[in-house]
Amino acid sequence: MNERESRAWRGLIAVTQLLPAALDARLQRDAQLTHFEFGVLTILHTMRGPAMRMTELAEATNATLPRLSNVCSRLEKRGLIERSPCADDRRATNVGLTTAGRRALIHSIPDHIATVRSVVVDALSEEQLDALADITDTIIERLASLDDAAPPPAASRTAR
Template sequence: MDEREARAWLGLITVLQLLPNALNAQLLRDSGVTHFEFSVLSTLYTAPEPVTGMTELARRTDSTLPRLSHVCSRLEQRGFVERTPRPTDRRATDVRLTTQGRQKLIHAIPKHIELVRSLVIDALSPEQLDALIGITGAIEPRLTADAARRGADPTPGRSSTAG
């Protein structure tokens, strides 16, 4: 890498390391949920059907089943999701967002968006925002192709990036 490439790469890595921690801290402080829990709730909220299978939810949140199962257990204990055996296959588990979970998510969104705006959106000029759209649009297909080659989900849910 030349100096310019190294500066760009190190800048990106720094943002990728700092931003998730800031988002997680804000959500925990203001809503009592982690960023990943927020992502799970958001994914269920935006799902096309009211019930989502655990395997599909893991795919859409770019998570492993064991991690997702642990998080869903915590969310279920708090009344935010409900898990039930799939009627057609008792080995599979379905998850649905409860009314309490929907309320928790809706309560969390405004302050979360406020932080996303203050840390990222408001730091950029309209031209830089357009450039960021172009940059992420250029990188994402390569990451999607790489995930597909590795057998991972090439199209994880975007709820956690939406704010």
């Protein structure tokens, strides 16, 4: 790599390592949630219907089933979600948000948005935000093309 390429690569790696840690620290302090747990609760909150299959939730969160299962166990112990057998397929498990989970998510959203604004959005101009969205879309598409059998990550399916 030349210096320009190396600088861009090192910057991307630093952001992918530092940003999740910063979001986790703030969410842990303010809402006793990790950023991943916040994402799980958000997806469950925005879904249609009372529950979704674990496999669908894993896809939507870009997580493996074992990781998601561990996180769901923690959330279930805290009363934030509930799991139940799927009526259509006894091998599958459904996950739904509880009232306490909905309350915890809604309580955590304003502080989380303030953190995201402070750390990322307010630090960039409108042009830089557009460029960041284009850059991440391009990288996500490239990552999805590495395995044509896999659906694109959830982040690339969200509207800007």
